[in-house]
Amino acid sequence: xxxxxxxVIGGGPAGMAAALKAKECGVDSILILExxxxxxxxxxxxxxxxxxxxxxxxxxxxxxxADRFIKQVLDExxxxxxxxxxxxxxxxxxxxxxxxTDGLLEIQAKAVILAMGCRERPRGALNIAGxxxxxxxxxxxxxxxxxxxxxxxxxKVVILGxxxxxxxxxxxxxxEGAKVExxxxxxxxxxxxxxxxxxxxxxxxIPLYLSHTVVDIHGKDRVTGVTIxxxxxxxxxxxxxxxxxxxxxxxxxxxxxxxxxxxxxxxISIDRVTSGAIVDEYRETDHKGVFAxxxxxxxxxxxxxVTKESQIAGEGAARYVLGKKSDPEYITTKxxxxxxxxxxxxxNIKNEGDVQLFFRVGSTFKNATVKVRYNGEEIISxxxxxxxxxxxxxxxxxxxxxKSFAKDGVIEITVEV
Amino acid sequence: MTKNITCxxxxxxxxxxxxxxxxxxxxxxxxxxxxxxxVYAVNECTHPQRSLATTVKVEGGIHNVVPCKxxxxxxxxxxxxxxxEINKACAKAPVALGDVLVENVCNTGINIVAxxxxxxx
Numbered sequence: 268x269x270x271x272x273x274x275v276i277g278g279g280p281a282g283m284a285a286a287l288k289a290k291e292c293g294v295d296s297i298l299i300l301e302x303x304x305x306x307x308x309x310x311x312x313x314x315x316x317x318x319x320x321x322x323x324x325x326x327x328x329x330x331x332x333a334d335r336f337i338k339q340v341l342d343e344x345x346x347x348x349x350x351x352x353x354x355x356x357x358x359x360x361x362x363x364x365x366x367x368t369d370g371l372l373e374i375q376a377k378a379v380i381l382a383m384g385c386r387e388r389p390r391g392a393l394n395i396a397g398x399x400x401x402x403x404x405x406x407x408x409x410x411x412x413x414x415x416x417x418x419x420x421x422x423k424v425v426i427l428g429x430x431x432x433x434x435x436x437x438x439x440x441x442x443e444g445a446k447v448e449x450x451x452x453x454x455x456x457x458x459x460x461x462x463x464x465x466x467x468x469x470x471x472x473i474p475l476y477l478s479h480t481v482v483d484i485h486g487k488d489r490v491t492g493v494t495i496x497x498x499x500x501x502x503x504x505x506x507x508x509x510x511x512x513x514x515x516x517x518x519x520x521x522x523x524x525x526x527x528x529x530x531x532x533x534x535i536s537i538d539r540v541t542s543g544a545i546v547d548e549y550r551e552t553d554h555k556g557v558f559a560x561x562x563x564x565x566x567x568x569x570x571x572x573v574t575k576e577s578q579i580a581g582e583g584a585a586r587y588v589l590g591k592k593s594d595p596e597y598i599t600t601k602x603x604x605x606x607x608x609x610x611x612x613x614x615n616i617k618n619e620g621d622v623q624l625f626f627r628v629g630s631t632f633k634n635a636t637v638k639v640r641y642n643g644e645e646i647i648s649x650x651x652x653x654x655x656x657x658x659x660x661x662x663x664x665x666x667x668x669x670k671s672f673a674k675d676g677v678i679e680i681t682v683e684v
Numbered sequence: 685m686t687k688n689i690t691c692x693x694x695x696x697x698x699x700x701x702x703x704x705x706x707x708x709x710x711x712x713x714x715x716x717x718x719x720x721x722x723v724y725a726v727n728e729c730t731h732p733q734r735s736l737a738t739t740v741k742v743e744g745g746i747h748n749v750v751p752c753k754x755x756x757x758x759x760x761x762x763x764x765x766x767x768x769e770i771n772k773a774c775a776k777a778p779v780a781l782g783d784v785l786v787e788n789v790c791n792t793g794i795n796i797v798a799x800x801x802x803x804x805x
Contacts, residue, residue: 314751314799315737320694328737330751330800334781414739417748442738442767461697465690466734470760653699 271346272296272588274362274376276353276529279308280570281561281577282382283336286345288581289380294588298374299340299347300364306340306347307333308384309407310570312414315435317462321571332570348372353383356533360556378584381530381544381552381559382577385523385566387432393521397484400491406432406520410439419443421516425493426450427481429457429464431568431657433520438467447471448512451479451495453502456631458522458657460568481517482509490515523566530559540608541565547597548614548622549583550576558584565610565625568659572625593617596674598641603681605629607656614664616672622664626680628654637662640679641672654682689728691721700725733757737799738770740785745777745802752785755795765790777804 272294275282278301286297305311310318313329320326323335340347351366360379364372387405402421410432412420422445426433429452437447450468455478457464468475476495482504483494497508525543535552536545543564544552550560560580561573586592595615602609609626624639632654639647639662647662654660662680672678685706691698700715702725713725727733735757739749758766766789773786779802786796 311800314739314753316735316753317694326694326735328751328753328799331781334800414749414751415747417739417741439738442736442763443771461690462692462694465697466692470734 268361269298269372269374270296271298271374271376273298273378273380273584274374275299275380275382276356276362277301277308277382277384277561277563278303278306278347278349279382279384279561280310280333280336280573281384281563281580282308282380283333283340284574284577285380285382285558285560285581285584287336287339287343288578289585289588290343290345292582292585292589294585297345298376299345300351300353300362301347301349302352304349306337306349312407312411313435314414315439318570321569322574329570336574353529356529356557358533376556377588378556378558380577380580380584381527381557381563382561382580383526383529383563385525385562387519388522388524390519393427393519395481395484397493398486400484400486400489402486402490402516403484404516404518406430406436406518409436409516409518413439413443419445421445421514423448423514424516424518425481425495425512425514426518426520428452428520428522429459429475429477430520430522431459431463433518434459434463434467436518436520437473438471441471441473445516447473448514449474449476449495451476451481453478453480453498456656460657461655480504484517485511490517493517523562525563525566527563530563533557538565538608538612540602541610543610545612546610547595548579548611548618549586550580550611551583551587556584556587558587565608565627568657572659576625598672598674598676598678600624600678600680602626603679605632605654605682606680609678609680614669614678616669616674616676618669619666621666622669623661624664624678624680625659625661627659628656628682631655632682632684634684636683638681638683639664640681641668642676643679687729689725691716691724693718693720693724702726702729704729732760734760734763736763736766736796738767740770740796740798741774742779742802743774743776744804745775745779746805747802750775750779750785750802751799752796753799754789755797758789758792758794762790762792766792766796770796775802777802 310329310333318332496504560577600609
């Protein structure tokens with residue numbers, strides 16, 4: 268059996284940032300397990316720029332952003348194993364993993380950091396009618412074909428879902444000579460960043476049909492077209508609004524699902540809205556010594572926020588390993604009405620610093636006020652010119668506020684117009 | 685005349701309103717939350733620019749292509765010409781991050797540089 272103080276599962280931006288922070292906090296025995304052939308995670312195929320504006324103050328592509336952390340991991344001599352799949356975490360924090368050279372690995376960890384990221388919702392989750400012709404793929408799969416393998420997966424494309432990956436791929440396919448017929452979005456708003464709608468769709472005259480979905484896929488061997496339709500306020504297709512669009516490829520950008528199989532199997536409580544673990548302000552789950560960060564905890568829109576969150580988890584894991592953690596006294600956080608979720612879901616009022624609460628809204632707002640209440644009493648009120656589901660928001664609980672709270676109190680965040 | 689622009693400089697996506705004279709001169713810029721937003725809005729009304737990220741073919745590398753980007757912003761109307769020139773280029777592995785893959789693309793004065801490493805196979 269191998270022994271490490273901290274085992275990090277996933278070598279993407281979350282795992283690397285967490286490992287680096289833990290090392291900085293004084294833990295030397297760290298192992299990163301990565302399933303792919305290189306560190307960097309999904310950033311390796313995100314070749315567009317826009318990463319790092321918050322964290323580095325400059326605009327980087329995905330691989331460049333990842334490279335800065337890969338270099339640090341190498342410089343700090345943090346151990347990692349590539350091509351290695353984590354299979355199981357036990358009640359006593361033993362991690363089982365497997366790869367071609369070591370075979371089965373049995374690793375006793377004092378703390379485990381979950382940084383497995385997320386995967387895309389597939390066609391099967393949507394129940395779209397139609398044939399099983401080739402040419403239906405997730406936007407991320409298409410992104411790998413084009414950006415890593417150098418293959419064009421189609422010439423005439425319809426994209427379902429206006430998440431950021433779908434928008435980015437609309438531009439990428441157009442630049443490489445494909446015709447993107449349209450992007451259909453089931454909801455009356457896009458879940459992608461506004462800048463992506465402007466620079467990926469508007470720049471190339473690609474129409475975005477809001478409140479529209481794909482109701483049928485046509486073709487025998489290869490997709491020959493799709494039928495799209497408008498949907499009503501209950502997201503049901505409106506009869507008579509169907510429209511046939513000829514295409515050879517249907518790309519799906521319909522949401523991301525945190526990859527929490529390991530998390531669920533060891534019995535960690537999952538938030539039903541985020542599909543990630545329920546955590547405290549150091550991102551510790553309800554399983555002692557197991558922390559979670561990045562897209563496996565909740566889906567982020569900016570990698571910069573993933574990095575910051577993962578540093579918190581790395582610090583938390585280091586404090587746990589070094590025995591700096593005291594018995595917590597928790598208050599819980601709760602999103603009300605338009606606020607769909609808050610991370611962290613609980614906060615230790617004995618924390619010595621300020622605590623940032625991240626949250627997401629369920630619909631768009633203009634000139635709204637974010638209100639934070641403690642046991643029903645308003646403690647923070649912040650005006651926001653614009654709130655959108657695609658853009659994560661945050662409020663800070665100052666330490667003197669935390670100190671005034673009592674155990675089992677409830678913090679609620681709501682949006683008022 | 686006024687023009688409404690969504691700034692694409694950063695993920696904030698500020699809604700900017702630019703007031704233009706009849707001859708197209710910028711009179712005022714409102715709604716931006718930083719200096720870069722103002723620069724973007726003025727450029728967008730006078731000579732729109734975009735940065736470009738794409739891939740270049742690689743011979744003998746672990747992958748068929750290596751990602752790259754324009755080292756500066758390119759005139760928006762030249763983006764497709766630049767794509768054509770970049771797609772004709774072919775790099776030899778190993779490629780290091782930062783290597784210049786296409787010099788002075790389409791006489792814009794801008795280089796196309798690798799944004800990742802591509803070790804030899």
